[in-house]
Amino acid sequence: MAKPPQHAISPTRNEDYPEWYQQVVRAADLAEISPVRGCMVIKPWGYSIWENMQQALDRKFKETGHVNAYFPLFIPMSYLEKEAAHVEGFAKECAVVTHHRLESDGQGGLQPAGPLDEPLIVRPTSEAIIGELYAKWIQSYRDLPILINQWANVVRWEMRTRLFLRTTEFLWQEGHTAHATEAEALEETRTMLDVYADFAENYMAMPVIRGEKTAEERFPGAVATYSIEALMQDRKALQAGTSHFLGQNFSRAQEIKFQDEEGKEAYAWTTSWGVSTRLVGGLIMTHGDDDGLIVPPRLAPLHVVILPVLRDDDSTTAVLEYCQRVRDALMAQNYDGQSVRVLVDQRDLRGGEKTWQHIKKGVPVRVEIGPRDVESDSCFVGRRDQGPKEKKGIPRSEFTSTIATLLGEIQDNLYARALERRREATEKIDNLDDFRDFFTPRQKNTSELHGGLAYCYFSECEEMPSILKELKVTLRCVPFDETPGKGKCLFTGNASSTIGVFAKAY
RNA sequence: CGGGCUGUAGCUCAGCUUGGCUAGAGCGCUGCGUUCGGGACGCAGAGGUCGAAGGUUCAAAUCCUUUCAGCCCGACCA
The missing domain is CATH 3.30.110.30 (C-terminal domain of ProRS)
Structure with a gap:
């Protein structure tokens, strides 16, 4: 018998934190580097966490009066030239489309052909294109405010990349709003920062500091940039979301004008705000431990995984039936406004192997069910926020009827732990x-x-x-x-x- | 874009200095058996035009030239 290693992830956080991070991403099957330079493939488990983030955020955006729309991936280069600071901030990291065709090079290869009159920029952010349209849409104070969000991918040609934290292409949402008054735009900027902070703390269980960036750290072209900052376990800070008050900088550059109630021409006050798949990186580094990822229940693709312990005898049917009963009872329960997400993992794998896979992926609750549990009408339950061997038997009906409470406890505990770590640092x-x-x-x-x-x-x-x-x-x-x-x-x-x-x- | 390094099996790498037979290991994968509530073991197997092109040679993963890609360190960044 080989002695199992002490932890699922090697090296541990203390030994080599950056390497630990990469190993967790791999062990939890969240994403991998793609054949395309600087770009990642987000795998189902990682994408599912992102989807849950999207869902929660999208609901909050809508509750605060926003609607979704979609704008083009490409931005004509001239649009980007309008706001001077903005250009300077992003010019160095733009992917540029200069051709619209490929043709044979005569040697079995291809070469670009059909040069464009005006190059297109792959959006690094969309102020430049969205503002252009807002200028058309806004004529009167009656057209304001415009409160639009888009879920999109953007490209920033970064020199060095790390999965989720900094990749050439990433997924995000960007809100772009236009208002009649400065006060209203400022309030919007602040409201959305609060939405982000609320999401970070109550969904991601990641405590954040709200604040304003100084001039050097400000978004290119903004009058003020607010951010939420979180502390990772390596004691480095991560900017987890930003909300920008753009003043009239963009509206002047892009001619976003309207007639106010007195018939006078005025420039709109605009804002933009965004969070990205970087949040997944923040989640990993806030909660992950030396056994892998820990996903807070509110964002977990799966709340409970049921692991049947099967023997080579006639108990199999009874165990599987019992697992289904437990699953059905759990799914009938509500957590965070949705039905509890449960999987019975019947894959033909060894029990230990299977258990560890789910530990590494960070599933909040594991339930082992074998003949003994069927016999005693109970469930053998392990929590991901506790050690892998701290499992205990709970009567079945008690377990299934209190699952929401248990998930809530785990969620709260993760937040409390993270807050305590921050306090210590x-x-x-x-x-x-x-x-x-x-x-x-x-x-x-x-x-x-x-x-x-x-x-x-x-x-x-x-x-x-x-x-x-x-x-x-x-x-x-x-x-x-x-x-x-x-x-x-x-x-x-x-x-x-x-x-x-x-x-x-x- | 400056400085350093690496390309060999799905992954991590050995072999290269000193050219030589059928190119190796661990992990992973497939099958069979024994196992199974803390990550199993045994046996059998599949899997590689050694990054690419050219050259030297009786003979190249190994030497030379060219080229491509990736990684690390600097300047930039959600």
């Missing part, structure tokens, strides 16, 4: 030595989890950028939830009344 720091110390690993040669979130007073000064660069630290945001008093800028010692959240980041 958060410090208020008021001098530069401590700051350097906080972000410097103890060991030189091995990778080490270190750092976290540092709350510090700061000012936009000359000293800050070089120190941050040296430490590979970034200013994540100016958090909304902090009420600053009087402090001193960490970098200059000058008086400051602005608190920033600093962290190493993805």
Whole structure:
């Protein structure tokens, strides 16, 4: 008998976090790198999690008055030239379509032909094309607000890619709204940030900090960028969603004008906001452990997997029938407004092997059912937020009737754990030595989890950028939830009344 | 786009320095048997034009040239 390894994932988080991440993506069968440079294939388990995210978000968008539409993948290059800062921000990472045909090169190969008069850009984001249409659609204050969202893929030609966190092509949603007044647009920007934060915390069980980005980190062309920032288990921050107040920058560039109630011509106030498949990466790094992924119940493709323990005797039929009964009873229950999602895994695999597959995929609840359980009318239940061997027998009817409570407990527990991890990794720091110390690993040669979130007073000064660069630290945001008093800028010692959240980041 | 490295089975790699017979291992896969509530074992098998093109040679995974692709480190990023 080979001794089983201690953990399903090797290396562990402590040993090599980036490698652990990749191994979890693989072990949980979420996605794989594709033959196409920088692009990933999202496999059914990973896509299903994304679908559940989409579903929850889409419902929230609609509850806040938005509707879905779809705009073209291609953007004429001239459209992108209109907003100067926007161009500069995205020009370096645009895929460009210059031809519309292929022809034989005479040697069995193909070559592009039919050059386009004007190149088309594969959208890196859609402000440029959507604004162009809004300009046509908006004539009167009666046409406002326009509150549209689209689910789409976008392409940004990144130099280095990591599954879900940064890929050349990714899936996302982008909301684009236009308003008659500044106040209304600002409120929209803030509302959508709150929608994201609510989703992150209550669905993903991932605590986030809401805040505003500083000028350097702002979306190209925006007046203000708000973001939600989450802390991963390696103590690096992940920007999980952004909401931009675009002011009139885009409407001036794109001539999005309307006549107001007094008959005067005015430029619309616009916003845009988005979250992407990057959230799946955030989910992995928030909850995953050394046995693989843990999916919060509200987003889990499967809530419960039933694993029949079959022997080579005549108990098989009884066990399978019992499994069906348990399945039916579970599916009759409601969790989070939907029927509980259950699978009886009858594949012809060894029990241990099968169990571990589901552990690695992060299914919240596993139920082993064998002759013993049929005999005692009970279920042998394991929770993914607990150790693989912490399984216990529960009377069948009690288990099936309280499944929603159990799933709710797991959801809450995951959030509580994540919040506690963040709390442990958060410090208020008021001098530069401590700051350097906080972000410097103890060991030189091995990778080490270190750092976290540092709350510090700061000012936009000359000293800050070089120190941050040296430490590979970034200013994540100016958090909304902090009420600053009087402090001193960490970098200059000058008086400051602005608190920033600093962290190493993805 | 600068610096370093790697392309050999589905995956991870050995073999290359010093050219030589039918190109290997582990994992995975298929079959049979024993197993099965913490990741099994035994036996038998399938699977490769050694990234591509050209050259040197009696002989090339191995040496030379060209080329393509990928990875890592820098500048950029949801």
